[in-house]
Amino acid sequence: MQEKTKIQHIPVKVYRTADHLMVAAPMPGLQPDDITAEVTTDNHLILQGELRGILKEMKELLVDEWSVGGYYRDITLPSIVDAVHANVSYGNGVLVIAFPISQQTHPDRLTLQRIGVDRGEHRGTANVNP
Known part of the structure; x- marks a missing residue:
């Protein structure tokens, strides 16, 4: 049986x-390589988290009151940003992105590199710790 995630x-x-x-x-329950963030040319931030292999080892699920991933969000950013120089971190199930404010949108697709168990980061040159 193939599991479907909403x-x-x-x-x-x-x-x-x-x-x-x-x-x-x-975005709890994901690994850093399951997460992408993208700033588009029209200054939208698209966050995605793809869940892989949920409940693989589970034989019988008895109570299911919350679910892990998949995640999606598309928001218009309130300021013009430079995504190329953004810093991104993921730890304790929370994604944090620090964008330098810019005169012009600099779009980019941000992926995380694993730096530990369930932790990841992407370092631009934003000179802030997210």
Whole structure:
């Protein structure tokens, strides 16, 4: 039997400093290589988390009140950002992205590199720790 996962809407927190825009999104249960973030040319942020192999070892699921992934969110960013120089981190099930605020949108697809068990990062040159 092939398991189907529904795509879940990701809640976000977006906040700004004088020169950075930060986005935090809970995406629990994923590995860093399951997550992508993309800033498009029209200044949209698309977050995706693809779930792989859920409940592989499970024989019988008795109670299922919450689900892990897949995740998807498309939001219009409130500031123009430079995604090329963004810093991204994933730990404790939360994705955090720090974008430098820019005069012009610099789109990019951001993927995470594993730096530990269930942790990942992508370092641009945003000079902030997300």
